[in-house]
Amino acid sequence: MKKWVYLFNEGNANMRELLGGKGANLAEMTNLGLPIPDGFTITTEACMDYFNYNNKIREEILEQAFSSLAWLETKQNKKFGDLENPLLVSVRSGARASMPGMMDTILNLGLNDKTVLGLAKKTNNKRFAYDSYRRFIQMFSDVVMGLEKSKFEAVLTKIKESHGYTYDYELTSDDLEYVVKTFKEFYKENLKTDFPQDPKEQLVLAIEAVFKSWNNPRAIYYRHLNDIPSDWGTAVNVQAMVFGNMGETSGTGVAFSRNPATGAKELYGEYLINAQGEDVVAGIRTPSPISKLKEDLPKCYEDFKRIVNILENHYRDMQDMEFTIENAKLYFLQTRNGKRTAQAALEIACDMVDEGMITKDEALLRVEAKSLDQLLHPKFDANSLKNKECIGTGLPASPGAATGKVYFTAAKAKEMHKKKEHVVLVRMETSPEDIEGMHIAEGTLTAHGGMTSHAAVVARGMGTTCVCGCKDVVIDEEKNVMYLGGHTINEGDYISLDGTSGKIYLGKIDTLPTTIDGNFKRILEWADERRTLKVKANADTPTDAKTAVGFGAEGIGLCRSEHMFFAPDRIFEIRKMILARNEEERKEPLSKLLQFQKADYKAIYKEMKGLPVNVRLIDPPLHEFLPHDGMEEFAKVMHRDLEEITDYCDSLKEFNPMMGHRGCRLCITFPDIARMQARAIMEAAIEASAEEGIKITPEIMVPLVDDVKELIYVKNVCVDEINKVFAEKNVTIDYKIGTMIETPRAALLADEIAKEAMYFSFGTNDLTQMTFGLSRDDASKFLGDYYSKNIYESDPFAKLDQKGVGKLIENAYRLGKSVNKDMEMGICGEHGGEPSSIEFVDQVGLTYVSCSPYRVPIARLAAAQAAIKNNK
């Protein structure tokens, strides 16, 4: 029989795929002899089996679970459902990857109307026993039965009001007994059945609920955001309860072995006395910093410090831990490698290298490449910040600078984001339901919750700014206003958040880009030493080029020549060119465009100081350059007949513009455009080269090639013109003509094409569109359905589809190399700055990636990680 259940002492940290992260680490800590309440783990395989077995738990899994439970009873010397000495357990999810708050947890399971009495008697603490029971009812109802926790909170509030209480702790043991009674009635009323009294039934239902929680909408959304496959499943950990809510020498908390926001080497965390774990995470009460534990319970603090040290040294990484103190005895409930801001990741990685704990390669792998994006986020512009009123301060939960309009619900924030507003989400506290709203917001502000509250953890994970626990914030949900620092802030008013200082400002503040220095610079230098893949940038203007070089780009891998066309003085000539009725009429606007293009390229060449610049010939369909309305005015400006011009513009509209008259197809119809561009590129290079005394080797790239004959045609047009330029200027310079591989056909026939191209640049955006038959502009309409039905795990336009599109790239690489083994090949789609895609192209053997300038540091690090993972 397959083994579906493991006792903690049967596992270890390497079994994370089977036991989940939490289960594997509980096993590891048990084996290290640390104070871990006993328990067992039901495997992730059991979870997937549940889904594949028609959403049923296989009998043999339950048998193994109950036999482990029997072992636990013996070990704890308690009995499940026992009237005098009842065993209570927690049931918690634990996936392979940490997914904080995304799935479900049930504490105090095993309580019923009878065992609660036993617990009260045994602990001599009736209040504790009933408090535990009412919590259990709430959690069980929410997690297992889908009856929301907040509805019970409303019931609780009513009872408190009837007694004139404000806080939970004012409730007496009798009050809580009454709460339990009322909760059970509320349960029955809503669910038409009694609250289950059989602990075994409770356990089976709870296990099933945890399995199911793997596919709840917020878990799916989180997985999608974090690239976690849907077939991993979650394990279920069943563990003997220890209680932080047994009085003033009990408590519960979470801590990090180093500061997860800054990376500083300091114990960092918080705890609540007389509370259960959920109270800390939920952020309802604001906890004390861990340092205060020294005063409250000095022995526990010393133990705590010692164990944290053991754990960090054992795992060789910063740890994020949960602990509970029951009657002055310390227990650890969880440890894991702590999530951290990008800044902290850099600091910790470099510090650990300096401490001799890890190697440089390990350090490079410790910083999530994608997370560097956070550091490239703008900061407040000091000038703009001057005279701005700081109206309050909260906890600096996730660094960065955010400015936006205030909204009080995730739904409204999302709605306004769709209308292109920059929004700041303000909530009393956030819950997992707010995750999408937080994602699209510039920043999040909460009134409740500490540095480890939901809002803080999630925001740090996402790299968005967050200020939390600002107690002065008062929200009037009915009126849609908030009050802070004597100000009334209406929905839609601007505020600004500084996630590094925790300060909140009134109004809009301009932001500035950051620079790369300190450990950021150090890690990137290590990355540059390690990687073999070149990193270039997609840059269309001299400004872009400057930014790219500043971020370490080794050239421009894609200069979209037409992006410069939209400036007002140019668009007029472009339109004239488009409306020309023949080559003769195109001459005049083309000659003007020649001057514009030449000046642009020259400025770019000067900025790049001899680094390679790859200019793509005109690509978009011509109608993109035409005005959408105001045709009368347009006709007048163009000195053309309104009807004629309208008809012509209409005739340029296409059913499927992405597959229409664009790319090299334009140059085949209008070779004079290619001629103009080739001339501009070469004249610019020759002049910039002479003026700056640098060697420039221009690269001219032909887009959307399907057939080698297209490439030959356009190449011949360019070469003829270039030879004319050489003759006129009496000078010759080296240049390259290459092609995009961005249609499946080009990838399939790459050997033929390689005979005529000096380099390949994979345009993975279009290649993805065409391989899937999926329009990037239209896909958002239904991709949501694909995620929620677990058909796609990620957006193929964000993460390269290695299976399908990747197969074409590998094929084209192989075919191209068979013709020209020295050929340079790279990618220049959105994927060029996405780490998993970078790892893939490194593995295939491409020579470079080209991405937007702001992604260059990410790509540099990701390329190094790829080299390490691919054993280069």
Next chain:
Amino acid sequence: MKKWVYLFNEGNANMRELLGGKGANLAEMTNLGLPIPDGFTITTEACMDYFNYNNKIREEILEQAFSSLAWLETKQNKKFGDLENPLLVSVRSGARASMPGMMDTILNLGLNDKTVLGLAKKTNNKRFAYDSYRRFIQMFSDVVMGLEKSKFEAVLTKIKESHGYTYDYELTSDDLEYVVKTFKEFYKENLKTDFPQDPKEQLVLAIEAVFKSWNNPRAIYYRHLNDIPSDWGTAVNVQAMVFGNMGETSGTGVAFSRNPATGAKELYGEYLINAQGEDVVAGIRTPSPISKLKEDLPKCYEDFKRIVNILENHYRDMQDMEFTIENAKLYFLQTRNGKRTAQAALEIACDMVDEGMITKDEALLRVEAKSLDQLLHPKFDANSLKNKECIGTGLPASPGAATGKVYFTAAKAKEMHKKKEHVVLVRMETSPEDIEGMHIAEGTLTAHGGMTSHAAVVARGMGTTCVCGCKDVVIDEEKNVMYLGGHTINEGDYISLDGTSGKIYLGKIDTLPTTIDGNFKRILEWADERRTLKVKANADTPTDAKTAVGFGAEGIGLCRSEHMFFAPDRIFEIRKMILARNEEERKEPLSKLLQFQKADYKAIYKEMKGLPVNVRLIDPPLHEFLPHDGMEEFAKVMHRDLEEITDYCDSLKEFNPMMGHRGCRLCITFPDIARMQARAIMEAAIEASAEEGIKITPEIMVPLVDDVKELIYVKNVCVDEINKVFAEKNVTIDYKIGTMIETPRAALLADEIAKEAMYFSFGTNDLTQMTFGLSRDDASKFLGDYYSKNIYESDPFAKLDQKGVGKLIENAYRLGKSVNKDMEMGICGEHGGEPSSIEFVDQVGLTYVSCSPYRVPIARLAAAQAAIKNNK
């Protein structure tokens, strides 16, 4: 040194690639000892070398040509440019495939102001000599210098008018001498140079002009129409002249060994006494039938009959020949396998099998599959024909029935065709410039020209109706009217042509479809015995299904379920379904659609009597079903708010609908639609099966699959619903669920997909679009540029792109078979009825093609030809 030039006695019929068809056959006939004027052929390789060598004739080619010319001088005992006994030659193009009239010919080359005197003296026929010289000047100016022949005709007409002549033959020898003088002056005036007097210079220029003519626009158009590759090139034949214009015992003509219109076994042709070849082909004078030669020159007629017999037996096919009689001596100038109507091809093929001349396999290869389309053209409806006035009769040049509006120029005909008019082109005679106009016209009527005139040959090749040589037709080009049978017919009036009888009717006549009988049926039966590929039809309605079965379809390979949705009663429910705000609201319209769909499928099943029917689930994007305007009315009918409905309709519009929310993506968003369709298909099958007592195995096809998970999802939805139907009806029947392979990704991952699909149907339309990144709806804007620049040879949506798309199909076939070796695979795109594509898929190993019902006979024959060619 490469051999660029072959004497006729150095070649043979198998060297057609090198010598062109004309050159190879002249060589073959020379070797057979037939009366062929001596000459030599410059190879097709020399032509392609000319284009590749920067449009220059390589020196060694000219050297070889002149050394062959020297041989010819010796053989003929004449000298090029000799004043007493000058050698004159013809210079004629000749490509690998016959391209009648598409390229250029020059006769009488070698004449100049001095040799003309020698010729006159030697032949004692001054009139003949000057007539030959003036023809040479005209042809040379036209072909080599681009100075149109018609301009010389105008000069000639003026001279005739000044003498009061009507016909050319009224011109005396002195008149012709004057004509030559005037022509030369006209030449100089227009070209600013003297007419070249050096025969060698004339020859070099003529050879170059023939090379160049390979890429003239009408040659490109013809190649495109007939799938002739642009890199074949044309050979050039230089041959000693024989003269049909030496008087009453001279003449020239063309003939076929069997009737090319009907296939009847009879000598068929026509000739002109005292004329040169061009006079017959150009159709200016109406010639005599070949039988009259028996009276005019009985000895020649006997020789002619004998040689025709030799040629047909030698080539084992119907021959198309050119001949010239010079002073009662017969010469053959050309033979080739004759072009013929589809009807004639069928008759000749069957007759030759019956005569024991060829095998059945050969017979199958003799009928061009595509040409069967002509026979499937409608005939006149006898009822509609009744009471229609026959206003004239011409020669029945190309069979079929045509009805349309009269236009007098190809340009106007094309313009009106674009406006969706059915047009009939009426011309005095046609020239190669009219070819596009003839192509789009329903039929062509000419006043001049015989059964072998340009119009007749071209129309038969295209399979369009043609009546020619109707001498009563008078066209007034200025007034845009024609007069015939006492009627004045204005531009835009309807006439009807019967290409089989040659009759011309006033007004519009309804047409009827044809039936398959006689030798047509016989050939198709032979084809059915021979082929291994199954032929199914794309059919969406019971009427389509009936037509398909009538044409021999073995099932429905593609039933586009949504094509039935456009009927007025259905479209209303479809729109209601689309506008539904949730699954609940969709229930009512879906339940109505269920009934419609069920009835449709039931009727189709009954029509197909147990043959397989493959229904594709809904495929097009939903906005295709919405009204384009009249939104106010629409909102009212739908009982919905105008603004809401307009917004919603707008939101459904897509940038690239072909790559948008369509195919299985719809069923993933709206599984209830798939559920409805699966239910309709199964209920219909169960009921039709019971009512008719036949076994039906429904096939349900999921479109636009990219990933096996999509297929699994939609399949599960269908299977669940089907199981419900089985339970409700208490009956179970076999069914299949398969998938389209129509995105490159599906083709790349076909092994995964094959695990879940019971069959593959390659949707080659979409697969072509996506492989090329080329929109079928937008491509026409620039494909013309691609043809004229020799980048594409054919439309990839008409002829399957074997290199690119074909590679994907082969890949998917291999991957699919690796998982399921018995899997059925076919194609259901436009290519399913296109012979070269059929040959390809037969070679790959697919099991069936599915095409439109009217193409089923073509596909049956093409499949047999494929089996023969692929040695099956």
